[in-house]
Amino acid sequence: MGKSIGILTSGGDAPGMNAALRAVVRYGIYSSNKVFGIERGYEGLVDDVIFEMDRRSVSDILHRGGTILKTARLPEFLQPEVQRKAAENLKNRGIDGLVVIGGDGSFRGARELSENFGINTIGIPGTIDNDLAYTDYTLGFDSAVNTVLWAINNLRDTMTSHDRVCIIEVMGRRCGDIAIYSALSGGAEGIIIPEEPQDFDKLCGQLKANYDKGKTSNIIILAEGVCHAEELKAVIKEKIGLTVRTSVLGHIQRGGSPSNMDRVLAALFGKKAVDLINEGKTNRVVGIRHNAIIDMDINEALSIKSKFNEDLYETARILSL
Ligand code: ADP
Ligand code: F6P
Numbered sequence: 451m452g453k454s455i456g457i458l459t460s461g462g463d464a465p466g467m468n469a470a471l472r473a474v475v476r477y478g479i480y481s482s483n484k485v486f487g488i489e490r491g492y493e494g495l496v497d498d499v500i501f502e503m504d505r506r507s508v509s510d511i512l513h514r515g516g517t518i519l520k521t522a523r524l525p526e527f528l529q530p531e532v533q534r535k536a537a538e539n540l541k542n543r544g545i546d547g548l549v550v551i552g553g554d555g556s557f558r559g560a561r562e563l564s565e566n567f568g569i570n571t572i573g574i575p576g577t578i579d580n581d582l583a584y585t586d587y588t589l590g591f592d593s594a595v596n597t598v599l600w601a602i603n604n605l606r607d608t609m610t611s612h613d614r615v616c617i618i619e620v621m622g623r624r625c626g627d628i629a630i631y632s633a634l635s636g637g638a639e640g641i642i643i644p645e646e647p648q649d650f651d652k653l654c655g656q657l658k659a660n661y662d663k664g665k666t667s668n669i670i671i672l673a674e675g676v677c678h679a680e681e682l683k684a685v686i687k688e689k690i691g692l693t694v695r696t697s698v699l700g701h702i703q704r705g706g707s708p709s710n711m712d713r714v715l716a717a718l719f720g721k722k723a724v725d726l727i728n729e730g731k732t733n734r735v736v737g738i739r740h741n742a743i744i745d746m747d748i749n750e751a752l753s754i755k756s757k758f759n760e761d762l763y764e765t766a767r768i769l770s771l
Pocket of ligand 1: 460461522523524525526527528552555556557559560577
């Protein structure tokens with residue numbers, strides 16, 4: 451007997467969300483279900499903006515960044531009466547299961563719907579920050595890092611020509627993964643992340659030593675959660691007097707066509723989410739660990755503490771000396 455599956459995207463958008471939507475719609479219909487799109491995350495769920503999707507409604511979106519379902523942040527969704535309204539809308543339409551694509555905040559909303567209102571919810575990790583510790587990768591992270599890498603390559607050309615230091619500010623309020631991965635693959639000489647106590651004296655000492663041994667151009671990747679690029683620029687200028695330029699990449703990192711890796715993850719996460727709903731599972735999230743697709747209880751997943759990859763961080767540092 452087929453089920454009715456709802457799907458929404460919530461929180462910050464990420465490349466690969468559309469690819470995951472396509473996977474849920476097409477695999478959902480293939481496995482005898484109906485699939486309903488919900489606009490603007492929890493906002494559309496509460497306002498009952500829900501419509502049936504067919505295979506053709508997800509044509510031509512695989513390669514697109516953003517989310518055709520749109521996304522939103524709805525602070526009121528923390529209130530139980532607002533959650534109740536959302537659950538009633540799903541029940542009135544006979545929707546048996548809900549797939550939520552988003553980050554940890556969106557997962558908390560899904561957990562409330564499952565534990566307090568009996569909705570079968572399954573989460574797909576979608577955020578460029580890669581800040582969900584239960585999964586090795588979230589959807590959108592690889593694409594965002596590739597965008598940063600493109601920027602590093604371009605900035606390297608001009609900075610080397612002028613013997614300048616460049617600070618590139620990347621996204622990541624509490625998680626330095628975008629900074630660490632892009633610094634390693636882009637050969638940056640400095641990485642500043644929120645997880646590490648920052649020693650700007652040490653950074654300046656390293657830049658000066660690099661300069662003295664003939665490395666006159668240096669790239670520093672700074673995660674936004676630590677400070678602004680202009681603040682760090684002022685410190686470097688004051689301490690060692692090198693010429694510094696800054697580049698704040700901002701939301702450019704959140705858009706763009708998803709990478710091969712994000713499209714593959716989207717397909718596998720979407721399929722797994724539908725399988726779990728077909729099995730009547732609830733309050734679970736999907737992810738990837740050691741190259742295998744997994745699912746986990748949402749509370750267990752949210753309780754795993756984030757650890758930054760010290761090995762990558764250290765390797766990037768050593769290779770750029
Ligand atoms: P992300 O999912 O990317 O972490 P947010 O933290 O902004 O993004 O969360 C997205 C939305 O999820 C919020 O605007 C809110 O509607 C919902 N949400 C967040 N935290 C909770 C919570 N503790 N309980 C219920 N809903 C929540
Ligand atoms: O999606 C996560 C994130 O990209 C953070 O890295 C960033 O700080 C934040 O969202 C910015 O989101 P917005 O501009 O949508 O508030």
